[in-house]
Amino acid sequence: MAWDISGTYWAPCSCKVGCPCALGEMEGDHGWCSGTLAFEIRKGAIDGVDVSGTKVVLAVDWPSGFLAGNGKGRLYFDSRMSGEQRSAVEGVVSGKKGGALEAISALVPTFLAPKEASISIQRKDDETRIKVGDFGELVSTRMRGASGEYTRLLHAAAGFRDDMFLSKGTGTHWKDPDLRTWESSGHSEEADFDWTG
Numbered sequence: 001m002a003w004d005i006s007g008t009y010w011a012p013c014s015c016k017v018g019c020p021c022a023l024g025e026m027e028g029d030h031g032w033c034s035g036t037l038a039f040e041i042r043k044g045a046i047d048g049v050d051v052s053g054t055k056v057v058l059a060v061d062w063p064s065g066f067l068a069g070n071g072k073g074r075l076y077f078d079s080r081m082s083g084e085q086r087s088a089v090e091g092v093v094s095g096k097k098g099g100a101l102e103a104i105s106a107l108v109p110t111f112l113a114p115k116e117a118s119i120s121i122q123r124k125d126d127e128t129r130i131k132v133g134d135f136g137e138l139v140s141t142r143m144r145g146a147s148g149e150y151t152r153l154l155h156a157a158a159g160f161r162d163d164m165f166l167s168k169g170t171g172t173h174w175k176d177p178d179l180r181t182w183e184s185s186g187h188s189e190e191a192d193f194d195w196t197g
Contacts, residue, residue, distance in 0.1 A: 005043070006041070007039060007041040012139060013066075022187075027065045041056075049085060055121065059179060071108040075090055094108075101195070119132050135175060135176050137173060161192075168187075
């Protein structure tokens, strides 16, 4: 069956602003890369399951960089999601149901068992803070150029949208005993999405 979801995603990672992976490099700033993709699905249905109002975070470690693949990741589902919603969303976010996120299935061959966590999203001006249980906090603050307009990254080598907002991820930290513990060196990006598969 088909799926259709719309909302916003935020992607702070361990790299400095201007993550090399987004620009096509095979290696992250530290010789490795860890990152997150946090999804707020405001409206959507997957295989007939209503997933409107759901939240999920994907955290992944790569031994070199995002585009080099061989990642190990885990999905963190908001504790208010039903089992049916989790199963439906997992297929899309893991890339198994194709569409814009299909590349994830190749770049992250190892998925650990999903976890449940309370996920809260707070916005204030240009900053978004996402708290994921005891695992970490994601910070994404939109950057502005000299004109005051938001800085955008167009047609990135590694991006799930062709037009993203370049953001600062400073303050982001992640800790899961089964994954690398890391803090952002400054990079994040965010975008609104409307995807089908």
